[in-house]
Amino acid sequence: MTEASREAAPASTRGRPAAGRPRRVTGRAPGEPHRIAYLFLLPGLVAYVVFTLFPVAQTVRLSFYDWDGITSKTWHGLGNYRELFDSTEIRAAFGHSVELILFYAVFSLAIGLFLTALMMHSHVRGLRFFRTVLFMPQTIATVVVAQAFTWIYDPSGPLDAFLRSVGARSFAKVWLGDFTWALPAVGLIGTWISFGLVLILLLAGAQRIPQELYEAARVDGAGFVREFFAVTLPGIRNELLVAATLTTITALRNFDIVYNTTSGGPAGKTEVPSWLMFHDAFEIHRVGLAAAIATVLTAVISLVALGISRFYTEARQ
Amino acid sequence: MTSRLDRYSTYAALGLFSALAIYPLISILFLAFHKKTDNVTGFSLPTTISLHTFTAAWTEGGFAKGMWGSFLVAGSVTAVAAALSLLTGYALGTMRFRGSGLWFNLLVLGLIFPYEATVIPLYYDFQDVHLSGTYWTLILPQIGQSVSLGTFWMRAVFLTTPRSLVEAARIDGAGSLRILRSVLFPQVRPALLTLCVLVFMYTWNEFLLALVMLQGSNNTTAPLGPSYFAGVTRSGDPTKVAAAAVMVALPVVAVYLVLQRHFIRGVLAGALKG
Numbered sequence: 001m002t003e004a005s006r007e008a009a010p011a012s013t014r015g016r017p018a019a020g021r022p023r024r025v026t027g028r029a030p031g032e033p034h035r036i037a038y039l040f041l042l043p044g045l046v047a048y049v050v051f052t053l054f055p056v057a058q059t060v061r062l063s064f065y066d067w068d069g070i071t072s073k074t075w076h077g078l079g080n081y082r083e084l085f086d087s088t089e090i091r092a093a094f095g096h097s098v099e100l101i102l103f104y105a106v107f108s109l110a111i112g113l114f115l116t117a118l119m120m121h122s123h124v125r126g127l128r129f130f131r132t133v134l135f136m137p138q139t140i141a142t143v144v145v146a147q148a149f150t151w152i153y154d155p156s157g158p159l160d161a162f163l164r165s166v167g168a169r170s171f172a173k174v175w176l177g178d179f180t181w182a183l184p185a186v187g188l189i190g191t192w193i194s195f196g197l198v199l200i201l202l203l204a205g206a207q208r209i210p211q212e213l214y215e216a217a218r219v220d221g222a223g224f225v226r227e228f229f230a231v232t233l234p235g236i237r238n239e240l241l242v243a244a245t246l247t248t249i250t251a252l253r254n255f256d257i258v259y260n261t262t263s264g265g266p267a268g269k270t271e272v273p274s275w276l277m278f279h280d281a282f283e284i285h286r287v288g289l290a291a292a293i294a295t296v297l298t299a300v301i302s303l304v305a306l307g308i309s310r311f312y313t314e315a316r317q
Numbered sequence: 318m319t320s321r322l323d324r325y326s327t328y329a330a331l332g333l334f335s336a337l338a339i340y341p342l343i344s345i346l347f348l349a350f351h352k353k354t355d356n357v358t359g360f361s362l363p364t365t366i367s368l369h370t371f372t373a374a375w376t377e378g379g380f381a382k383g384m385w386g387s388f389l390v391a392g393s394v395t396a397v398a399a400a401l402s403l404l405t406g407y408a409l410g411t412m413r414f415r416g417s418g419l420w421f422n423l424l425v426l427g428l429i430f431p432y433e434a435t436v437i438p439l440y441y442d443f444q445d446v447h448l449s450g451t452y453w454t455l456i457l458p459q460i461g462q463s464v465s466l467g468t469f470w471m472r473a474v475f476l477t478t479p480r481s482l483v484e485a486a487r488i489d490g491a492g493s494l495r496i497l498r499s500v501l502f503p504q505v506r507p508a509l510l511t512l513c514v515l516v517f518m519y520t521w522n523e524f525l526l527a528l529v530m531l532q533g534s535n536n537t538t539a540p541l542g543p544s545y546f547a548g549v550t551r552s553g554d555p556t557k558v559a560a561a562a563v564m565v566a567l568p569v570v571a572v573y574l575v576l577q578r579h580f581i582r583g584v585l586a587g588a589l590k591g
Binding site for chain 2: 034035036040045047048049051056059114115118121122123124131132133134137138139140141142145148149151152154192199201204249255256259260273274277281282287290291294298302306
């Protein structure tokens with residue numbers, strides 16, 4: 001039944017239609033233009049190939065060289081990759097990314113699911129207002145978000161002031177400079193950015209679940225929890241996957257937040273691959289190593305995106 | 318029937334999370350209305366509505382120039398990327414030709430590449446062609462990146478336009494460009510606006526590319542402003558950082574409040590690309 005409601009979705013939300021298969025040209029009406037299509041395609045394609053696709057290939061190529069950005073490049077084979085896997089600092093950075101996924105993806109999905117379950121259980125008014133507010137973090141520049149949270153976590157900022165005022169003085173600390181708390185503090189910024197988007201995505205899916213399913217569940221005497229697992233959760237499986245992909249990718253990128261809050265500190269505790277890529281390429285001029293980090297990061301992001309999109313297509317069939 | 322208690326707890330939870338979503342923004346806004354000499358601690362309401370900190374931030378560190386730079390970059394990227402995507406979407410959504418599926422897949426592949434994947438060679442390539450530090454180094458790569466999203470978006474929109482309309486126009490002797498201009502364009506215009514809003518927002522907020530490309534140059538963009546103030550005035554004047562941050566966020570928030578349905582629809586549809 002949910003499949004039927006999927007079919008009613010607008011075309012743009014239906015994954016990737018038949019385009020993946022080479023199309024047979026026999027269906028063309030006489031006189032229908034076709035060569036001119038290339039002319040319309042060309043300008044956009046050129047911009048994309050020159051400024052996105054080709055640089056990606058260049059990054060991969062640079063990752064096999066040793067280069068300081070000024071003198072001539074020397075072939076380094078897999079040397080940069082060997083260093084990448086041997087370096088405890090770089091390995092730690094990828095480890096931090098995994099930890100950040102917990103905050104960006106798992107926490108925000110948990111919050112989103114909880115609120116979706118509540119909202120499907122009882123009808124609320126003013127949904128538009130809540131949507132506007134909850135989606136707001138998505139529109140704010142990450143630099144601004146980073147500065148807002150730098151202030152919140154500041155020793156003279158609102159969080160420590162609040163802790164002192166409720167008598168939890170001993171909990172007050174320099175959050176972003178704390179060896180234990182800096183990474184979770186950065187992670188919670190990610191939770192804040194993501195949970196509204198997750199909720200709105202999940203709600204969009206949940207609102208397509210036929211109302212009769214809820215009525216049937218209630219007639220059967222299902223409570224809040226049963227209703228969630230029997231009706232809501234199966235109905236938003238696809239949206240859940242999409243939300244998981246998006247938030248995971250955001251967690252893996254995450255350069256802006258780290259650069260503007262901790263710059264990887266204290267003592268490298270919040271270093272992430274994209275920050276190391278920037279640092280190695282433009283601050284200590286180890287361009288080849290930076291390109292190798294960028295290549296591995298891009299590969300991981302692509303795997304997440306492609307892996308989940310395959311799962312997504314299978315789930316639809 | 319759901320009980321009243323259920324409904325109240327839903328409102329309470331929604332209210333709590335809405336407050337959490339809005340609090341950091343309110344807090345930085347209030348901070349910006351203070352002066353450095355106020356020695357703000359915690360959550361204090363501004364006692365006077367003084368724009369002093371805003372004017373100070375506006376005139377320092379090239380911030381005003383950064384705002385204009387951002388308008389220039391985001392404006393040109395939006396206009397050009399929208400135009401190019403209109404054309405690619407038109408070709409891929411309404412015309413049947415050899416390899417159309419392949420071209421489409423190649424273009425949307427760009428959706429997964431972050432700037433982390435391209436910024437290193439782009440920096441050195443622009444150096445080679447003597448464009449380092451110019452706004453071209455931000456405009457051109459962001460057009461290239463936005464065309465992926467735009468093609469994906471506009472193709473889907475053109476696929477929903479009725480074929481019969483195009484065929485009727487063709488029988489009347491209209492050429493491809495004419496059909497786009499006078500038959501299809503009015504139909505896809507709202508979706509094109511959504512695309513413009515999205516591309517403008519992403520371009521306006523972009524940070525990494527601007528940080529790398531404009532290093533050591535006189536040019537700057539708005540998002541570099543708060544970062545700059547935080548760097549030079551670390552533990553010095555958080556109110557100025559806050560004022561700059563508020564001014565960076567303001568244009569996008571203003572557009573969001575007016576066109577919020579476009580934002581939400583656009584981001585959701587873009588997200589559900591599968």
